[in-house]
Amino acid sequence: MWAFTSVVEEYAAVAEPFLLGDPVRNTVPLTVLADLRAGLPVKDPLLGWWTSGGELRGAVFRTPPHPVGLFAVPVEAVAPLVEALDGDLPSAVGPPEVAAEVVRLLGPPSRTVSERLYLLEELAVPDVPGRGRAAVPGDFPLLVSWYHAFGLEVDRGDSGDVVERVARRLAARELFIWEDDGAPVSLAALSAPCGGVCRIGPVYTPPSRRRRGYGAAVTAYASQYGVDHHHARIVLFTDLNNPTSNAIYQSIGYRPVTDYTHLTYTNPRPRDRESTA
DSSP states (O other): OEEEESOHHHHHHHHHHHHTTSTTTTHHHHHHHHHHHTTOOOSSOEEEEEEETTEEEEEEEEOTTSOEEEEEOOGGGHHHHHHHTTTOOSEEEEOHHHHHHHHHHHOOOSEEEEEEEEEESSOOOOOOSSEEEEOOGGGHHHHHHHHHHHHHHHOOSOOOOHHHHHHHHHHTTOEEEEEETTEEEEEEEEOOOBTTEEEEEEEEOOGGGOSSSHHHHHHHHHHHHHHHHHOOEEEEEEETTOHHHHHHHHHTTEEEEEEEEEEEOSSOOOOOHHHHO
16 A cells, blocks of 8 residues: 655655665665755655555655656555556656556656666776866856756756756765866766765766766766765666766776666556556
């Protein structure tokens, strides 16, 4: 049975202990919860948990305009969730088997992106010209432009207020830059620890600066910062359609954990009940 609330602490009291049972796989739900607690403005959030046999077995979040987070949702809970939401899943992300059930219920999406979650095992710092540093207020205009460019490249339709996001992450000291010859050439963000886990992302290098190792270098720098300053395990997501980035992250010590599927629907609506039986 699904239960829903828009009250963050009500959701946290029920779902947080469950999510902390696997903080690596639940890095996104835990980060979303931390952001909501910190006062991140979200219009019409929906937070829910699934119980079966008297036991909590799943949790979901919807924080528009971002995808519905199905990271901790079991397959058997998907159909009741779709029914409870009246098929209102313009986009969703979850494990492949969960995403497959969404597709069975809602039909083929307009776009599918396959992602992989990696966990840092032993960092191998690449030999790349330049140095890493924390971003400073003077970097703000450049960071906003890079965030915009990153959003256009991934084209997920969930970028939200980039200026607000960059300002918040800059103030929280979550943004890092790689410089070469004194010029910023690449960006990596590192989330605050949740359940002892920090997440890298986004990582962005302007097209004119690519293929020089800067992305690997800034990722390694931000990863080392997370280990040294937060004493955390470090994770990141990659697009499986980008073999270059997957190879780069593995070369600096990241190892695959699990995969996720990101679905986008242009006109989401459930099939009639006969077709889902």
